[in-house]
Amino acid sequence: MTITKIKQKFAIFMALAMVWFWIPCESVFASDANMTISGGVLTAYNGGGGAVTIPSDVTSIGPSAFAGKPISSVSIPSSVRSIGDSAFANCTALANVTIPGSVTTMGSGVFAGCSGLGSVSLQASVSAIPSSTFSGCRSLSSIAISAGITSIGSGAFSGCSSLSTMSIPSGVGSIGDSAFANCSSLSAISIPASTTSIGGSALSGCSALTTINVASGNSAYASDGGCLYNASRTRLIMVPVGRSSVAINSSTKIIGSGALAGCSRVTSLSLPNGLTTIESGAFSGSGINSITIPRSVTSIGSQSGWSPDVITGYSNSAAETFASSAGYTFNSLDGGSSSDSSDDDDDDDSSSSAGSVSVDLNEDTSSSGSGSSDDDIDEEGAGSTSIDLGGSGSGNASANGSGSASNGGSGSTSGTNASSGSSSGGSTSSGSTSGNTSVSSNSGNTTVRSSGGTSSSGAKAGTTSNSHTLDETPKTGDGSVDPKLFLIFGLVFVGCGLVIVGKRQGV
16 A cells, blocks of 8 residues: 555545534534424523524423523524423523514513523514513613514513613503513603503502603503503502602592502692592602692592601691591691681582591501592593502502502512512512612613513522633533544544554555
């Protein structure tokens, strides 16, 4: 055998080795070896993290498949049709993800607790953002939701503390409980005409919120001066807790339960003539120390956690009775004369002093106290609409009539607020998040874009770094060197051996 032939054989061996090494075998580069796949369902990821590419034969990503893993990015193929509950929960190093339009089903808490998630392209063909989908994704600073979404699940964006503004697209009909709870940087939110249901404590813990805007034509809600009312503005539902002053609409007849709960920056308030009812918990936990109550008010519910310095009103009125019974200082506008009707009576179209006066001073410290009143105002739009946007813990109050609403929230706006979707170890459940969350946001403007059609930050499964460098050495699922490398090196040694043998034979 000549040296030339030996070299030719060696070259062939080397070529085969190089081809074997560079062929993009999934078992080497991303791969099936790192994932448990059965019948097209990816049930577990066992790799070391970094950038991950899901094989094209996967049709479904199972519950908690990647939960708690230190992956930095994931490429989901168009073959995937469904993503299970908490599939990527607590992947704290995950920085961006694109959900393809092929996905038609998403479970709850899919990205819950992904604190480093800065960019999401939601192209999925789903109609709802399930509960707790982005709960605890504290690096998200802005979110764009497409018109294809019709509902936002409970706790879907709770704990997104970097979120500063939110514009809900036309087409969304319902917003779930605690959907935006504890979004501590949220300063403004826009609600479309299509939204007719807003869940309990949807905006609780939003300490920076100053403006709520409702699009004209909404049959259930309206806004005025940045505050939320029912459609006819006869009932004040919520004053954003970030406001420092409030001018209540002159048409208002009822101050709903929890309407000003937790408004610590509002220190004085003058109620409009014609107002008839102040429901239980309306001022609970607020900073109002001076309030003027007109003679037209005939019913005042209990107000736990509220101690004004002075209540100003008229003699022999519900205001005086409430102040006297609670031991608050009362300042009479008519000099103590109950016969002096003053200008207030001229402007009052409702039955004021002639009607019965109801004052409830039972201290309600439970989470399910009640107060009731009849709202006989003709509401705009048909049907009954319910809302609980409080967070006062003072109880639930109800007002009957078309378009009636209740906004007694759960949790305290001055402390820990109830929120949905705390996740631990990749599973998502109902839990609580801190009312005052301080989190530093990742750099840059992070967005979530959706063109088709669902937080919580719970305990994380292990502690991982937000900065992860992928080790590009081909590995198997348990982290050891891939056996194919040994075969490659073996081929190289065989080739070298042939060369040496050939040289000796040629000597």
